[in-house]
Amino acid sequence: MSAYETAAAMFSGIEPLRSPDPSPGTFDALAVTYYRSPNFLGLKPSTQTTYRREIDRWREDHGAKRVVHLQRQHIREQMAARYYGLSLADYKDLVAKRQTPKFDPENETGGPEAANNLLKVVRVLCAFAVDDDPAWRRDNPALGIKKFKTSGDGFVPWSENDIAKYLKRWGAGTRQRLALLLLLYTGQRRSDVIQMGRQHRSGATLRVKQSKTSAQLVIPLHPDLKAVLGTLPKDGLAYLTTQYGKPFKDGASFGNQFSEWCRTAGLQDRSAHGLRKSATIRLVEAGCTTKQVAAITGHASLREIERYAKAAEQEKLARQAIARLIRNG
Secondary structure (H helix, E strand, O other): OOHHHHHHHHHOOOOOOOOOOOOOOEHHHHHHHHHOOHHHHOOOHHHHHHHHHHHHHHHHHHOOOEHHHOOHHHHHHHHHHHHOOOOHHHHHHHHHOOOOOOOOOOOOOOOHHHHHHHHHHHHHHHHHHHHHOOOOOOOOOOOOOOOOOOOOOOOOOOOHHHHHHHHHHOOOOOHHHHHHHHHHHHOOOHHHHOOOOHHHEEOOEEEEEOOOOOOEEEEEOOHHHHHHHOOOOOOOOOOOEOOOOOEOOOHHHHHHHHHHHHHHOOOOOOOHHHHHHHHHHHHHHOOOOHHHHHHHHOOOOOHHHHHHHHHHHHHHHHHHHHHHHHHOO
């Protein structure tokens, strides 16, 4: 890798590729070119991390292969392996033995979202190759490949019983409890919650700059959250830390840790993002307008909030209808 490439990688907050001189025309070489391009360097740091993780996993199986030789079937095979949470070699071995892979819903590395994320990043990488130089290839084989079906956006909102169960398991003074309260009472993404600290507090508000949208929000503190924040040590800048007292590396590492805390509390399929949905639903059910909700959550589009509002209104009207039916005998 040239000095420029190394500097560009360091500037973007990622480690330089360990392959010093990838063969021309290979996915390793394409990754080097992409990582130093404005297409990649212009992405948000959190998106860079996601793309880098997916591309480097792709390179484990295909890094030395030529980009021009990639076929749609190769992408479908990789997606299937990812869906089942398997390596490509293990997936192919099962297929060769005419054995049907088994889907494990508790395998966090698999599932439809994981497979679809892979497809998304491969599409981006191949689109860059076509645009950068026709010598890579002249078409994008990832276009037109269907995604796996998912239920909604894949994240289950927490019920009030879920929240109570979690809080019962993780008592006052624990970082596990603090994590839930920050997520629930700010409605922010996990990547933004781990950035929060006392330097962002101004009186009874938190100032947040969302990493995904760059939106700047001022969020009034809920009394329950304010009380907990008032008990935290004054040293350190991050409210949420690892067991070693260090800030979390990124949203994904925090998300994995939070999912583990959920499982310990007996909540097998709950997540940090599910609490963002629950925070949104709570605001809607409290009678907030869509714009009022967005002022807290920072949703760029009001469509999702409107969907929650419609569901809340439907339930409210249905309860009123049954109550009237009962009164009339």
